Amino acid sequence: MSKNMLLKIVNPLLGIAFLVQIVSGYLIGQGGIFYEIHENCAMALIVLVLAHIVLNWNWIRANFLSRKAKAS
Numbered sequence: 001m002s003k004n005m006l007l008k009i010v011n012p013l014l015g016i017a018f019l020v021q022i023v024s025g026y027l028i029g030q031g032g033i034f035y036e037i038h039e040n041c042a043m044a045l046i047v048l049v050l051a052h053i054v055l056n057w058n059w060i061r062a063n064f065l066s067r068k069a070k071a072s
Helices: 003-030 034-055 057-064
Strands: none
Touching: 003 034, 034 057
């Protein structure tokens, strides 16, 4: 599977996981299943963020970690 195809899968999942974190974090005080949803989604969010960084590493390295001075 190509890197772009993986990013097309990872990026929407990352956005959904982020929104679920926000909603479950807001509703966690009501008890019930929201704590478990919040905790499990946090683990998924960590994995997805790491996958996103790995898949975009060349871009990150070229734009932020380059030692060459950029002409502005």
